[in-house]
Amino acid sequence: MSTIRIQNVNKFYGALQVLKNVDLAIGSGEFTVLLGPSGCGKSTLLSAIAGLEEIQEGGIELGGRDVTHVEPAKRDIAMVFQSYALYPTMTVAGNMSFGLRVNRTPKAEIDQRVNWAARLLQIENLLDRKPSQLSGGQRQRVAIGRALVRKTPVYLFDEPLSNLDAKLRTEMRVEIKRLHQTLGATMIYVTHDQIEAMTLATHIALMRAGVVEQFGHPEDLYQRPASLFVAGFIGSPSMNFLPGTLAPNGAGVGLELPGLGGGQQAVDVGSYAFAAPAKAGEITVGLRPEDIELVNDGPALEGKTLFVEPMGADSLAWFDVAGHRVSVRLKADDGKRVGETARLAVPTEKLSLFDPNTENRV
Ligand SMILES: Nc1ncnc2c1ncn2[C@@H]1O[C@H](COP(=O)(O)OP(=O)(O)OP(=O)(O)O)[C@@H](O)[C@H]1O
Ligand SMILES: [Mg+2]
Known part of the structure; x- marks a missing residue:
C-alpha cells in the first residue's frame, strides 16, 4: 500500500496547458476516481503519475518517495490501459506473465503469481487459451491480470471497462470493487461515467479543462457540490x-x-x-x-x-x-x-x- 501526493502539477503540450495546478493527497488504500468530460486531462494526469508523461511543474510522491524524475519502470506502479492490446499469439498465461519473464522473475514465482491473479479474476480455466478464444469481458480480465501479477502497491486504471457492453460493465465494476477490497492496494481509476465513479470511489476528483473542480467523498460531491459544474455533472437525471x-x-x-x-x-x-x-x-x-x-x-x-x-x-x-x-x-x-x-x-x-x-x- 502506498500514499500518493500530487503537488501543484502543471503540464503543457506546447502552448496548451492541459493540467492546471493539480494538487491531490491520496491516502494509502484509497480508491480514487478521476472523473470528468472528454479532454479534461484525466488520462494525462494518470500517465503523469505512472511516469509516462513528463510534467513541467510540480511534483509527484509515491509512498513518501519523490518520483517526479523517476522512470516509469522504477515507480512500483502497474497500469491497465483503455486499449489493452493482448499478444494474440500468446496464451492467457503467457500474456499475464510476459512482464515478469522480461524481468527474469524465477519461474516458480511467476507460476504462483499468475495462478493467484487468475484465481482472483476467476479466469483459472482460461489460462491456456489464446485471446481470440475469449469474450470481451474475459480479455479485460486478462488485461487486469497482467497488471495484478506485478503485485505493486499502486494500480492505475484508464477507463478499463469502456469497451464492454452495459451489463458486462456492471459485472466487472463489482469485480473491481471486490478486487480493491481484497488487495487493499491504492487505486486510481479514470472514467467519464459518473455512475462508475459514485459506485467505486472512496474519493472522486472531478476535473474540468485541466482543473480539479472538487476532490472529496462521493457523497460530498453529490450532496454539497462546490460549483454548478459539479452539481450538473454528478447525478442522473441532473440536478434541477x-x-x-x-x-x-x-x-x-x-x-x-x-x-x-x-x-x-x-x-x-x-x-x-x-x-x-x-x-x-x-x-x-x-x-x-x-x-x-x-x-x-x-x-x-x-x-x-x-x-x-x-x-x-x-x-x-x-x-x-x-x-x-x-x-x-x-x-x-x-x-x-x-x-x-x-x-x-x-x-x-x-x-x-x-x-x-x-x-x-x-
Ligand atoms: N500528445 C498530445 N499532444 C497535444 N495535446 C494532447 C496530447 N495528448 C492529449 N492532448 C490534449 O490534452 C487534453 C487532455 O487529454 P486527455 O487525454 O488527458 O483527456 P481525457 O480526460 O483522458 O479525455 P477522454 O475521456 O476523451 O479520454 C486534451 O485537450 C487533448 O487534446
Ligand atoms: Mg482519457
Missing part, C-alpha cells in the same frame, strides 16, 4: 436549476422562486449552511429530483405535469414550473397525473445555492 432571489431579513433568509404559489412570496432558507453571510440578490437554486416532494399544502412551487417516465423501481415526472422544466422522482405507481397541476415542496434542508456569476456554491 432555478433562478431565485435571496432576500436576507432580520428573522432569516427569504428565497424568492418562480412558480412559488399560494400567496407565498418566499421560502425561508435561514437554515442553509451559507459559506459566508447571505447577500441579497440573484441566486441559482439547485434541487435534486429525489429531494422534491409533491404536497397538498405549505410553501410549494406550482407546476403542470408534462410527462412521466416509468423506470421500473420508480418513475420520473417532469413539470413545467413558470416556464422552467423540473424533474421529480416519484413512486413507480405515481404516474397517472399528466396534465394535472401539482405542488412541489422546496426541500430547504437539501437544496444547493450557487452564485450565478462565479458559479460557485455560496
Whole structure:
C-alpha cells in the first residue's frame, strides 16, 4: 500500500496547458476516481503519475518517495490501459506473465503469481487459451491480470471497462470493487461515467479543462457540490436549476422562486449552511429530483405535469414550473397525473445555492 501526493502539477503540450495546478493527497488504500468530460486531462494526469508523461511543474510522491524524475519502470506502479492490446499469439498465461519473464522473475514465482491473479479474476480455466478464444469481458480480465501479477502497491486504471457492453460493465465494476477490497492496494481509476465513479470511489476528483473542480467523498460531491459544474455533472437525471432571489431579513433568509404559489412570496432558507453571510440578490437554486416532494399544502412551487417516465423501481415526472422544466422522482405507481397541476415542496434542508456569476456554491 502506498500514499500518493500530487503537488501543484502543471503540464503543457506546447502552448496548451492541459493540467492546471493539480494538487491531490491520496491516502494509502484509497480508491480514487478521476472523473470528468472528454479532454479534461484525466488520462494525462494518470500517465503523469505512472511516469509516462513528463510534467513541467510540480511534483509527484509515491509512498513518501519523490518520483517526479523517476522512470516509469522504477515507480512500483502497474497500469491497465483503455486499449489493452493482448499478444494474440500468446496464451492467457503467457500474456499475464510476459512482464515478469522480461524481468527474469524465477519461474516458480511467476507460476504462483499468475495462478493467484487468475484465481482472483476467476479466469483459472482460461489460462491456456489464446485471446481470440475469449469474450470481451474475459480479455479485460486478462488485461487486469497482467497488471495484478506485478503485485505493486499502486494500480492505475484508464477507463478499463469502456469497451464492454452495459451489463458486462456492471459485472466487472463489482469485480473491481471486490478486487480493491481484497488487495487493499491504492487505486486510481479514470472514467467519464459518473455512475462508475459514485459506485467505486472512496474519493472522486472531478476535473474540468485541466482543473480539479472538487476532490472529496462521493457523497460530498453529490450532496454539497462546490460549483454548478459539479452539481450538473454528478447525478442522473441532473440536478434541477432555478433562478431565485435571496432576500436576507432580520428573522432569516427569504428565497424568492418562480412558480412559488399560494400567496407565498418566499421560502425561508435561514437554515442553509451559507459559506459566508447571505447577500441579497440573484441566486441559482439547485434541487435534486429525489429531494422534491409533491404536497397538498405549505410553501410549494406550482407546476403542470408534462410527462412521466416509468423506470421500473420508480418513475420520473417532469413539470413545467413558470416556464422552467423540473424533474421529480416519484413512486413507480405515481404516474397517472399528466396534465394535472401539482405542488412541489422546496426541500430547504437539501437544496444547493450557487452564485450565478462565479458559479460557485455560496
Ligand atoms: N500528445 C498530445 N499532444 C497535444 N495535446 C494532447 C496530447 N495528448 C492529449 N492532448 C490534449 O490534452 C487534453 C487532455 O487529454 P486527455 O487525454 O488527458 O483527456 P481525457 O480526460 O483522458 O479525455 P477522454 O475521456 O476523451 O479520454 C486534451 O485537450 C487533448 O487534446
Ligand atoms: Mg482519457
